[in-house]
Amino acid sequence: MLGRSANGIFWLFRNLERAENTARLIEAGFRMALTRDARDASDEWRSVIVTLGLRALYEAKFGSDYAGPNVINFILRDKDNPGNVLAMCELARTNARMVRAGITREVWESVNDSWLRMRDLLARPVTETRLGDVLDTLRRQSTQVRGAMEGTMLRNEIYNFARIGSFIERADNTARILDVKYYVLLPSISYVGSSLDNVQWENVLRSLAGERAYRWLNAGRMEARGIAEFLILDSRFPRSLAFCYGKLRSNLEHLAREYGCETDAHAILQEADCDLHTITIDAIFEQGLHEYIAKFINRNTRLANQIQYDYRFID
Amino acid sequence: MKAASPSSYDEMFAADGSVRPAYRGYEEWYAEQPADLLRRKGTEAEAFFRRTGITFNVYGSEDAEERLIPFDMVPRIITAHQWRRLSRGIEQRVRALNAFLHDLYHRQEIVRSGRLPARLLEKNPAFLPQMVGFTPPGGVYTHIVGIDLVRTDEDEFMVLEDNARTPSGVSYMLENRETMMAMFPELFTRVRVREVSDYPRRLARSLAACLPPAAKGHQPVVAVLTPGIYNSAYFEHAFLADQMGAELVEGSDLRIENGRIAMRTTQGYQPIDVLYRRVDDEYLDPLTFNPDSMLGVSGIMDVYRAGGITIANAPGTGIADDKAIYSFMPEIVEFYTGEKPILPNVPTWRCSEPDALKYVLEHLSELVVKEVHGSGGYGMLIGPTSSKKEIAAFAAKLAARPHNYIAQPTLSLSTVPILGRGGLSPRHVDLRPFVLVSPGGIDITPGGLTRVALKKGSLVVNSSQGGGTKDSWVLDD
Numbered sequence: 001m002l003g004r005s006a007n008g009i010f011w012l013f014r015n016l017e018r019a020e021n022t023a024r025l026i027e028a029g030f031r032m033a034l035t036r037d038a039r040d041a042s043d044e045w046r047s048v049i050v051t052l053g054l055r056a057l058y059e060a061k062f063g064s065d066y067a068g069p070n071v072i073n074f075i076l077r078d079k080d081n082p083g084n085v086l087a088m089c090e091l092a093r094t095n096a097r098m099v100r101a102g103i104t105r106e107v108w109e110s111v112n113d114s115w116l117r118m119r120d121l122l123a124r125p126v127t128e129t130r131l132g133d134v135l136d137t138l139r140r141q142s143t144q145v146r147g148a149m150e151g152t153m154l155r156n157e158i159y160n161f162a163r164i165g166s167f168i169e170r171a172d173n174t175a176r177i178l179d180v181k182y183y184v185l186l187p188s189i190s191y192v193g194s195s196l197d198n199v200q201w202e203n204v205l206r207s208l209a210g211e212r213a214y215r216w217l218n219a220g221r222m223e224a225r226g227i228a229e230f231l232i233l234d235s236r237f238p239r240s241l242a243f244c245y246g247k248l249r250s251n252l253e254h255l256a257r258e259y260g261c262e263t264d265a266h267a268i269l270q271e272a273d274c275d276l277h278t279i280t281i282d283a284i285f286e287q288g289l290h291e292y293i294a295k296f297i298n299r300n301t302r303l304a305n306q307i308q309y310d311y312r313f314i315d
Numbered sequence: 316m317k318a319a320s321p322s323s324y325d326e327m328f329a330a331d332g333s334v335r336p337a338y339r340g341y342e343e344w345y346a347e348q349p350a351d352l353l354r355r356k357g358t359e360a361e362a363f364f365r366r367t368g369i370t371f372n373v374y375g376s377e378d379a380e381e382r383l384i385p386f387d388m389v390p391r392i393i394t395a396h397q398w399r400r401l402s403r404g405i406e407q408r409v410r411a412l413n414a415f416l417h418d419l420y421h422r423q424e425i426v427r428s429g430r431l432p433a434r435l436l437e438k439n440p441a442f443l444p445q446m447v448g449f450t451p452p453g454g455v456y457t458h459i460v461g462i463d464l465v466r467t468d469e470d471e472f473m474v475l476e477d478n479a480r481t482p483s484g485v486s487y488m489l490e491n492r493e494t495m496m497a498m499f500p501e502l503f504t505r506v507r508v509r510e511v512s513d514y515p516r517r518l519a520r521s522l523a524a525c526l527p528p529a530a531k532g533h534q535p536v537v538a539v540l541t542p543g544i545y546n547s548a549y550f551e552h553a554f555l556a557d558q559m560g561a562e563l564v565e566g567s568d569l570r571i572e573n574g575r576i577a578m579r580t581t582q583g584y585q586p587i588d589v590l591y592r593r594v595d596d597e598y599l600d601p602l603t604f605n606p607d608s609m610l611g612v613s614g615i616m617d618v619y620r621a622g623g624i625t626i627a628n629a630p631g632t633g634i635a636d637d638k639a640i641y642s643f644m645p646e647i648v649e650f651y652t653g654e655k656p657i658l659p660n661v662p663t664w665r666c667s668e669p670d671a672l673k674y675v676l677e678h679l680s681e682l683v684v685k686e687v688h689g690s691g692g693y694g695m696l697i698g699p700t701s702s703k704k705e706i707a708a709f710a711a712k713l714a715a716r717p718h719n720y721i722a723q724p725t726l727s728l729s730t731v732p733i734l735g736r737g738g739l740s741p742r743h744v745d746l747r748p749f750v751l752v753s754p755g756g757i758d759i760t761p762g763g764l765t766r767v768a769l770k771k772g773s774l775v776v777n778s779s780q781g782g783g784t785k786d787s788w789v790l791d792d
Binding site for chain 1 (some may be wrong): 365367539544549550553554556557561562563564565567568578579580581582583590
């Protein structure tokens with residue numbers, strides 16, 4: 001396949017994944033904001049903005065006014081935020097158009113449909129009343145694309161690059177959410193273990209669609225260390241770092257088999273994968289969760305860049 | 316039901332309101348349909364096109380927005396008998412076109428014999444000196460041709476234009492049929508229509524039959540070269556690549572390696588055997604043609620001439636689309652085939668000839684005047700629907716550069732009904748069948764693209780100017 005097509009499919013799925021994760025993040029933030037007083041609600045919205053790496057951009061426009069509608073619209077559709085969700089959907093579609101000959105009609109139609117719907121839904125400002133509908137559609141569309149992929153795509157290199165794009169992005173998103181919640185948000189370390197802390201952690205789980213699974217595994221006990229372990233090391237949970245890296249490994253292995261050789265990207269993957277398999281949660285907390293996550297994000301980015309280079313995404 | 320206006324031939328209804336044989340099966344079905352069903356289906360069709368992304372971009376419109384080409388649900392129907400005659404005429408014409416192109420780039424017998432003025436080639440940007448003395452692989456110049464036909468009477472089909480450069484629209488032929496079959500499956504069990512859906516396979520086979528000398532014995536590597544996603548026909552480029560199982564490449568994916576044109580794949584550069592290019596000649600090779608072009612590959616013409624790749628259609632075929640050359644097509648057909656043309660041309664005045672120019676200037680309000688190098692309905696004058704002021708302005712342009720124009724009578728184009736709010740109403744149509752040429756022969760897909768002028772009375776069918784399309788049926792015997 002063309003290097004340019006590999007690039008297109010990789011970014012198509014990164015953008016879809018990012019849009020979906022952003023929707024979850026807003027959803028969790030919205031829920032938190034509803035149960036808090038105004039000041040705490042705006043703290044919550046700030047944390048969403050920080051997690052998405054949009055703080056400077058946001059404050060340049062709104063100062064420190066973190067009112068819900070401002071935040072929601074800034075993330076979803078504001079032109080002053082070039083990385084808004086509508087732009088992600090459009091970018092996904094542009095990439096899908098570029099690789100149109102490499103994806104099935106079902107995949108293309110679901111991406112196109114998703115863009116058409118989001119364009120209509122986000123044509124005017126999103127009120128809190130409409131927010132549920134918008135986020136729901138976003139998640140549903142993303143599920144539809146995934147389903148079309150699963151059901152119709154040949155399991156070849158094209159599929160591998162699509163999956164690699166999804167899981168690089170998902171690992172990055174999970175790591176960032178965990179990092180922000182743990183490191184940036186807590187008012188002070190003394191809150192650890194308090195009830196506010198528990199609500200915060202539950203919210204982390206919710207923004208990663210993991211609250212039900214975690215509760216089920218832990219008989220409803222919320223505990224910071226357990227949640228971090230779940231999100232980092234539990235390879236059964238589809239948004240955990242270990243799960244993402246398991247998928248990255250199998251897809252990169254498939255490429256190596258198909259092409260008959262491994263590349264430098266395989267070495268980086270090996271290192272990360274080995275780390276996730278041998279480290280314990282205690283060891284992670286010992287070296288500091290933030291430090292660990294920062295290192296992880298950094299290596300994840302290195303892996304993405306190496307893949308783009310090894311497989312000639314660009315000239 | 317109302318008969319068409321008596322001035323033009325309606326393909327569905329005779330002047331007395333009776334249904335013509337070609338449409339009988341369809342009409343029976345149509346009469347049984349509840350009125351609102353068809354209207355509802357229209358909305359469905361539009362949603363279908365939007366979802367599948369069958370859109371085109373309009374050049375020169377403010378926001379290069381993607382638009383849908385309106386689709387009309389009443390098919391355009393041609394009988395088996397009519398089609399047989401049409402295909403004979405088309406085949407003859409396409410055979411002549413290829414012989415003509417070969418001659419133009421070799422001995423130019425037709426010029427020597429005095430049948431074609433040499434000045435038509437001189438300074439004509441569509442004539443490429445780089446092609447002189449070179450024979451493309453398999454001897455094929457126009458791998459894909461679209462012949463635009465108009466009809467004025469029961470048995471009167473005429474060729475309006477030849478598209479030997481890079482004819483587009485075939486994806487609409489295919490998608491319109493898919494749409495019709497999805498919406499009205501039972502209709503196809505009642506009326507037997509010849510299949511068009513194997514066009515991409517035929518195209519792939521036809522292209523693979525023209526391998527360049529450098530191609531190795533392996534499976535032929537075919538790629539479609541597109542200017543990119545912002546091109547108005549990008550959907551079609553992607554569609555054809557997808558259907559053929561070919562790579563869809565852009566200029567930036569290509570470079571020369573070991574005397575071959577190679578594409579950058581995830582495993583390194585891989586040579587291409589046949590390049591179905593949807594990029595115009597002038598952008599194909601910045602070294603040879605337009606140096607600012609980002610759409611082509613530097614040096615591809617050298618590789619081509621050295622036998623490293625097949626380019627389809629061959630560079631330099633655009634000369635056959637020239638409207639001044641067109642006016643000589645009857646002579647060209649006769650010169651190369653030794654037969655009288657089966658399909659006539661539309662009568663054409665060459666404004667370069669003083670007598671013709673005089674006539675044209677005196678009759679502008681009745682004529683259609685076109686630029687000889689123009690296409691897509693741009694830069695033309697339609698006398699009968701133009702204001703006095705527009706005609707005067709055009710007359711000045713024409714008088715200043717007469718050799719740049721040809722003129723044709725305003726034909727009374729045939730009509731086929733479209734489905735509007737008030738039921739069926741006649742609209743003017745044309746027809747573009749698609750023709751594949753390989754060393755093995757000429758292959759015409761039974762059908763084509765019917766373009767329809769949606770505005771009442773309008774003769775302009777171009778999609779860029781408000782035209783729509785119809786599914787085109789050739790009936791089985």
